[in-house]
Amino acid sequence: MSSPKRHRGLLFALVPSLLMLTGCWDRIEVNDVALITGAAIDKVGPNTILLSVQIFVPRTSSNNGMGGQGANVGNQASIVTSATGENIPDALSHIQEKLPRKLFWGHAEVFIFSEDIAKDGIRDEIDYLMRAPQPRERAYMYVTKGKARQMLTTQSFLERNSAEIMREISKGKLSLSVTLADLAHMLVKETGAAATPWIEMLPASAPNNYDSIPSPVNGTAIFKDGKMVGVVDEFTTRGILWIRNEIKQAVVTVNPEEKSPNSVSLRLTTSKTKIKPLIHNGIWTLDIQIRTENNALQNSTNLKLSSDPKAVKIIESAMNEDIEDRVRIALNKVQKELQADIFDFGGAFHRAYPKEWEQQKSHWEDIFPTIEVTIQPHATIQRPGLTSIKEVGIEEKPRK
Known part of the structure; x- marks a missing residue:
């Protein structure tokens, strides 16, 4: 092919492509x-x-x-x-x-x-x-x-x-x-x-x-x-977050000593919730396991967290009770009263027991309120903090 014909062919090939380079004709400033x-x-x-x-x-x-x-x-x-x-x-x-x-x-x-x-x-x-x-x-x-x-x-x-x-x-x-x-x-x-x-x-x-x-x-x-x-309310919402494994930040204050205003405040560092469904002899049950790690923020009790392992266990037990109370209140309100599965319990059973779920999913509204739920919280204190004033026995000097 001669050079002029080759150039004309190239020109004809480029012309259609130019139509695609017309710029942002439909742009909005x-x-x-x-x-x-x-x-x-x-x-x-x-x-x-x-x-x-x-x-x-x-x-x-x-x-x-x-x-x-x-x-x-x-x-x-x-x-x-x-x-x-x-x-x-x-x-x-x-x-x-x-x-x-x-x-x-x-x-x-x-x-x-x-x-x-x-x-x-x-x-x-x-x-x-x-x-x-x-x-x-x-x-x-x-x-x-x-x-x-x-x-x-x-x-x-x-x-x-x-x-x-x-x-x-x-x-x-x-x-x-x-x-x-x-x-x-x-x-x-x-x-x-x-x-x-x-x-x-x-x-x-x-x-x-x-x-x-x-x-x-x-x-x-x-x-x-x-x-x-x-x-x-807000209190029950905390229990919902525990169950849904969506709690990322929290400060939990517990009163380990009965009839005492003194308390310990803990900052949540990590939390993991696992839901384990079980169907046995036609009975549907759930086990909710909640593991948390926490740091002590303030201690107004007489418990010596920095030196007494038993005191740490007391606070961990108090936090476990707090978590269980909040989760139980959330279950009573949402599962028993409102009967709405916002926790995705149905999804947990579907994944664990696909055949049973297919057979019973049309009756889920009747099954969900009757599910027996066990709660197993396990809170640990990773950092009890430095020795507090009460722990070393420093007394406030009287003012002159």
Whole structure:
């Protein structure tokens, strides 16, 4: 082939490829995007919801002359806007009509459901959030008492907005932490039970004092067949975390001496929970083994932890009792009263006894409340700490 023909052939081959190099013709500039940092869903009618979204404001924290609802206050850097609709995409389209920028879900950190929505069922809402391409599967889920929108409008003095506060609470692993992907996975399980953090804002002790920040109450919302059937408190939530092997950080305070205000505080360093199912003669039982390692933080008792092994055993025994009490309370509330398998006991039996599970899974709702559970906590103190003042017998000198 001659050189000109070869060049023409090469040119014809390159022309189609140029069509693929037209640049970002469908790009959206960041200045044209409204970043959603959190969303709340409330019920306002039989077939109507109120969707509220918290939108990041890319400007300084000053008011800039803005007034009324949605203006930046203090160090706030967000606005909250709402619209009603039959479902989330319908309400979202009405919010979009009011904004000059295109809404973007990719930075949403939390989704909050009101108590009314949770009791009616959240399967449809979770279905949308999982189907839509933008919402993050790692966003944290919450259920709140009262209006969910109020959680987004709560002022923050430590973080940029309330969504970041709830994100940090979940990341801290001090209470139940559930992402969108976690919740969706729980809702499609054969047991049909799920749990999410329950958050409730207590009023500040001094409303006009900026040093007084509203404190969250962290409990657990229990779901069965996609609908919320009850709420447990913070104390019971600790027992749920022990069973689910999700407790990562904790400070446990025990009173080893009866009728004495003196106590020992321990910091949890590691924790491991193993659930061992057993089916024998048609009876379904479970053995929950909890092993923890702890460090002593404060000792206000007369026990000499640094020099007396018996004293260490006394504290370890007291912690074992505390763990067993919390786990037993959680079982009585969730297994016996609410009868929702948020512990995934069904999954444990399925893995250990697949044939028996296939035969009995349709009767799981009847079997689950009757399962006999034994609890075997084993707490150890790895570091009792340095010798305390009481242990060496140092007495406080009287003041002159």
